[in-house]
Amino acid sequence: MCECQVGPGKFEGESALTFLAYHAMTLGCSDETVGAVDFFKGPLNFDADVETVAAARAYGYCELCIAEALAERPYGMSIGEDSQGFVWGATYDDAATYDAAVELAEEDEAGDDDAAS
Secondary structure, eight states: OOOOOOOSSTTTTOOHHHHHHHHHHHTTOOSEEETTEEEEESOOOGGGSHHHHHHHHHHTOOHHHHHHHHHOOOSEEEEEEOTTSOEEEEEESSHHHHHHHHHHHHHHHHHHHHHHO
């Protein structure tokens, strides 16, 4: 049974997996960055850095949710942060959906660049 003590804030409503990815991203561990979106390809190995798991515990994620997050084996995932500072995460089951997400982020970034011109 989940015993997370995660309050309102940056990760509100997000899983431990999103937190782990965000922490890994802050360490420069993402595979690709497109605009404000960071992408990771599996295996995710977010437990390779013990500080990442310790940070999830300290933030209030319970052991069960952290273990479940570390056991997930998606093809890849992405994380981003909106203009209000909230973080979101998405997982992709295969290369096609991952590549489509990267392409969409690239199109969005190109559109943002065009609008700024």
